[in-house]
Amino acid sequence: MHPAPSVIVFTTFSGLGFGLLFWLGIDPSPPTGWVAFAFFAIAYALSVGGLLASTFHLGHPERAMKALTQWRTSWLSREGLCAIAALLVIGLFAALLIFFGIHAAPLGWLGALLSLGTVFTTSMIYTQLKTVPRWNTPLTPALFLSISLAGGALLSGRVTEAYSLLFIAGLFQIAWWRRGDTALRNSGTTLGTATGLGTTGTVRSFSPPHTSPNYLMKEMVFVVGRKHTDKLRLFALLLGFVVPPILLALPMPHLFGALAVLSHIAGIAISRWLFFAQSEHVVGLYYGAR
Amino acid sequence: MTELPTSTTRKLGLVIDLDTCVGCHACVISCKGWNTENYGAPLSDQNPYGDEPMGTFLNRVHTYEVTPEDGPAQTVHFPKSCLHCENAPCVTVCPTGASYKRIEDGIVLVNEQDCIGCGLCAWACPYGAREMDQAEGVMKKCTLCVDRIYNENLSEEDREPACVRTCPAGARHFGDFADPDSNVSRLTKERNGIDLMPEMGTAPVNKYLPPRPRDASPLTPFLAPVADEPVGFLGWLDRQLDKLPGGSD
Amino acid sequence: MADGQPILDTSPKVSDEVRKTTCYMCACRCGINVHMKDGKVAYIEGNRDHPVNKGVLCAKGSAGIMQHNAPSRLRKPLIRTGPRGSGEFQEISWHEAMATAVGWLTEIHETAPHKLAFFTGRDQSQSFTSFWAQQFGTPNYAAHGGFCSVNMAAAGIYTMGGAFWEFGQPDWDRTKLFMLFGVAEDHDSNPIKMGLGKLKARGAKVIGVNPVRTGYNAIADEWVGITPGTDGLFILALVHELMRAGKIDLHYLAQYTNAPVLVDGETGLLLRDENGKMLVIDRNTGKPAPFDRKGVRPDLSASYRHAGVTHRTVMALMADRYLDKSYSPEAVADRCGIPADRIRSIAAELARVAFEEEITLDREWTDFRGDTHKTMTGRPVSFHAMRGISAHSNGFQTCRALHVLQILLGSVEVPGGFRFKPPYPKPVEAHPTPHGHGRPGRALAGPHLGFPRGPEDLQIEADGTPKRIDKAFSWETPMSAHGLMHMVISNAHAQDPYEIDTLFMYMANMAWNSTMNTKGVIDMLTARNEDGRYRIPRIIYSDAYSSEMVAYADLILPDTTYLERHDCISLLDRPICEADAAADAIRWPVVEPDRDVKGFQSVLIELGARVGLPAFLNEDGSPKWKDYADYIVNHERRPGIGPLAGWRGETGDQSGRGAVNPEQLDRYIENGGFFVEHIPENAQYMKPWNMAYQDWAVKMGLFDSPHPFLFNLYVEPMRKFQRAAEGHGDIQPPDHLRAQIKATMDPLPIWYEPFEQSAFNADDFPIHALTQRPMAMYHSWGTQNAWLRQLHGRNPLYLPTSLWREHGFAEGDWARVTSPHGEITVPVAHQTGLNDKTVWTWNAIGKRKGTWALSEDVPEAREGFLLNHLINELLPPKGDGLRWANSDPITGQAAWFDLRVRIEKVDPPGETQPAFKPIKSPVPEGPHMLKWKVGK
């Protein structure tokens, strides 16, 4: 799949933002006043910024509101609704904290749930697609949720939670990659089934329908070399899950904490780039791609 | 409208005969022509006279080589457009309701006024049957020529998709799969029509007729000689000519 | 609309009006419905009523709207300002352009008409352009046939009075076994596809004989991946097998062919009686008798001894030759790349279907001997072939071999076999002989092109020098019935046989894809004499688009597009008939040009009148015709016979023959742009011998009197040339050509190794290199079409698995390809279904930078390429100082497919080599985006 920057930015930052909102929502003794403002501002900047980024790749962003109508079937629609609900609920929760110092805990819990729901629905947009076997697994929501929670913990300075969640997310990440590498093969879909010609013999793409590129190839057929993949995975693992705990263990928590967050973001961004770039859409088979 | 109808009154679609398709691209271009001028926004072309021209097409023809265990490689031309799946994942993923499957005939369409151009439906389609128009920012797909097949401004015989009407080899057939006696149902039965990627569970309406077996040596025995030498041959000729009726028959 | 289905208008208005005319995207000439909205072309579809395409349309035809509106269209006449090839022009008025052309042409016409060489490309108005050239008085006229497929056409005419494509078609509705030789697309594009579709629907069998398995050959039930240039051997091996097994149609051979005709044992000419009638032995009497006497039973096996000489039948000579072991499947298998058993199995299959699946139609008919037959017997095997067998230097003989095979099976003009389309069959005797003597200010006595019957018809001076610039009808290529367009520039540059003054060309991209040796031709077009004048002093060219050739002309006469002019697809020319019907058609301006351009035929009419060609003037010296439309309606070739056969006679009620009808074009337009006249049922088969057909043809004006004829298994005119080479007669070939003529002009089909192959060590160039036409592109024009160029914007060289592995190629690699003549460096791709000694690519995709209104970085110019750089119009020099043409020695057909190469893997050079410097475009570059929609 084409690793569109807008989608990478969106999933990386909004995941982080909603993760933070989750932790803020369930915090038994949340900050108030300016400190609260700072935390919520960061969380909103990340989540709303991410959402906004995702509209950049729309052909008609002005019609974006229409995307909320199909919650009965569409995970994208559900995501939109969930995100709005989360932002509204937490917004109210935050306003009470910032301006009145009131801690409306149930509101926070609801907001936290909706935040996780948003991350989950986002992940389900990918997970539901049988056409991308790498994504089509419960590991995808697990990965998204664990990363979001870990990132949120990291960002909100919850060091212990961050340690364990980063560890778990790292494990999910490895598991997701390992499964992913055989996902297309295991899906049973081949050029043979795609064309129905597999029963006659070995099928090979002889010539594409057009010698010029098309939307499908640009959007769904993206090929990264194995060597690059290995290197990038290593970076993603190190930056995303290994370096942050080490940095957290160092003195000067503010400086190294911030660095840990940056490292994590960089790692996740790489992971998300790979999430797209490495994922094979079955339509690629028609074009002779793996 | 992204809930799929539980059943449709008719099941309109195409049968594509891979035994007959010569790969001429006529269907590709007539589709482009009709749909540029008709349903929705024109199918635009980026860089039409420059490097990497890239336009929207609703129907494309691939070419594959199939190498059997024994026997020479075969070439198969493979046209592909929307298969109007009964279980269309492109419809259910659509957040706006722009994508829908018609209750009356099962045609899968995009309502361009509602489409936000998110591209998710194209991701959901295993067949590469949806293309985002780069100029208009909306999703385009085969309409099964919904603006031809019922069009009262066209003569009865012209109420068929542009690609079917134009196919010089007659490799494309249009009809109602819900009717077991329709041309498409019969062809599918007689020639063992198949689904593409059945494992995807999309239940495509369009069917493909696989190529007939190729390069099988005929069972005809080799010819037995009547003569190996010209002299013998002329003698044989002489005898045969006696058997021919005289001058006229 | 979030919930509930949107309400759709499923009956939108399709268009304001439909105008019916004829497609021009190729020479197939399908009928089209042009849908108009607001006076503009909105959509083009096939015309269901049209005899050619019956509603279907190919990709090119459907993309006509992009062709018609292409940004590459020329806009105004141009005069060259920079050096040739630079592309620097100035736009001038038509007034100026015509004055210049008239000036140049008048001078030549009045002093030395042969100094004009007028050659047209895939012109669809040859009867008119040749008429013009005849009136002009130059011997130098031809169309593209010589480099295209004259072998096919001439072999067919000499053998059976017609060939494939325009001349005939398989009986698609009845044939049960169809064999296709060397065809990728052909002119008869849609009908072949429709025909194949019919066979497939019936489950009839298709055998494709082609080194490459794509397109039609992809859907063939059996693929015979033959080695190029060896079809003649393969076919004659089939003949060997069939004859040996006696699986030939004896009745047919005896009655309808010259198989029983006696060949003079001394001269090799056919024995004739005092009336010139060919003689056969009548089995009733055992005596010689004219072949066409009523009741005669021609004896195939007889011999006749007279005055000490034994005369034997053609059949006997054939037995001598083809039963020989050298034609056995074993003997040819390796060279053809086809196992012997495969050849045997195909022979058996042909015999089985022809003789065991015989069909009988209850249609009574009377033959030319006056015998009436209750039924028509059909042999449901049919064949079709095109350039794969004809574009070789042994092509004429190979095409002949195929026709002989058809005839032996008795499958020509019978149900289920191959059928002629009117005005064919037409025996060689009914065709003109060539004419060429040009006298200043005078017209030629007859048409330039024709079918020589012997040395007396050659177009040579008393000293043997060719009369024509292309040396057609000279001893080099005696039966070059279509001329040799590919030699014109080369000979004019070499001033051999003489100098010319003006080269006048029409729709032929001779500076690029349509020429052999492209680089060399470019150099010839730009070569100068010592005095600085161009070696070819003046070039006038008519094109409708900004092609590569435009830059090499001095004066450009911009044509309209096909939707903006009148045209005439005439029975006098290359008609659109079907086996069951005679038909012709027109084009008419369905839209007016929005540029300052004129239909070329109308321009020729005006030129003819202004140069003062008598046929173009009335008695009082005023122009006879206003424009081409006027000519189409009012010109009469013979009284009552004009360009169009439909709606003749004052009231328009006559077909074929009849007085001029001033409203004829309106009738055509009302009828959808075409005219069809069906052949009566009992005249639809056996046409060469069927008196009902002969009479119908006379009534239609196709002939002036019936002329039934015998098929020529043995071609006597060839024997006449051969005899001359043996030293008989007054007109003698030069000594250096004697051996070649003796060897190649055999009156019975033979096979010899293609020339280019025998001209050097085959091991140095072990691989055959071919081109194929892509179905969706037409030569160079497809590229200017925004839709089509997305389909074929680059063309790799396809290599078979053996070569792919041997050289260790991988996807994305490039190769250097070297021929005896030159080298190119190009991208490669892998194909498994390919003869393992053959490489190929699509024809004419490569483009020159700066042409066709494209930007200079287009893939066509960077990754597309032409094979033409590797092919020379001349064979490698033999050290005798002579220029040996890379052509068939009989017809002069350009031997495109004789090309041999070697390949090696190289680093990608960035773009295909050779790369040419850009041409300055005479038109602005096309837009960066198209959102084409004419209606609201």
Ligand SMILES: Nc1nc2c(c(=O)[nH]1)N[C@H]1C(S)=C(S)[C@@H](COP(=O)(O)OP(=O)(O)OC[C@H]3O[C@@H](n4cnc5c(=O)[nH]c(N)nc54)[C@H](O)[C@@H]3O)O[C@H]1N2
């Ligand atoms: N779409 C389209 N249609 C066209 C044209 C076009 O440019 N585009 N051009 C038109 C013109 S001008 C012409 S002349 C016709 C030509 O029509 P075709 O005769 O179909 O010409 P080519 O495409 O050159 O195809 C030649 C075929 O012969 C095969 N071949 C080559 N050598 C041999 C051989 O030795 N033996 C055998 N058996 N096969 C061989 C090649 O693989 C190829 O398939 O097409 C006309 N129609």
Ligand SMILES: Nc1nc2c(c(=O)[nH]1)N[C@H]1C(S)=C(S)[C@@H](COP(=O)(O)OP(=O)(O)OC[C@H]3O[C@@H](n4cnc5c(=O)[nH]c(N)nc54)[C@H](O)[C@@H]3O)O[C@H]1N2
């Ligand atoms: N390597 C290789 N080369 C080949 C062949 C091959 O098989 N292999 N095939 C050969 C054969 S058979 C042929 S016939 C030739 C074909 O060669 P050409 O006939 O030269 O082919 P085109 O590229 O079609 O060029 C025709 C020109 O006509 C112009 N034209 C198009 N429409 C109109 C119009 O309406 N009016 C006017 N005035 N001009 C118009 C086009 O712009 C173009 O410049 O190519 C030959 N070249």
Ligand code: SF4
């Ligand atoms: S083919 Fe693709 S676009 Fe068409 S209905 Fe099926 S999933 Fe949807």
Ligand code: SF4
């Ligand atoms: S691109 Fe349009 S039709 Fe497709 S899912 Fe998005 S809104 Fe729906």
Ligand code: SF4
């Ligand atoms: S049915 Fe219509 S829209 Fe669909 S591929 Fe055919 S021509 Fe195109």
Ligand code: SF4
């Ligand atoms: S028009 Fe017919 S034969 Fe041509 S590519 Fe399309 S389906 Fe195949």
Ligand code: SF4
């Ligand atoms: S075959 Fe195609 S390009 Fe040729 S005349 Fe017919 S529709 Fe036009």
Ligand SMILES: [Mo]
């Ligand atoms: Mo040609």
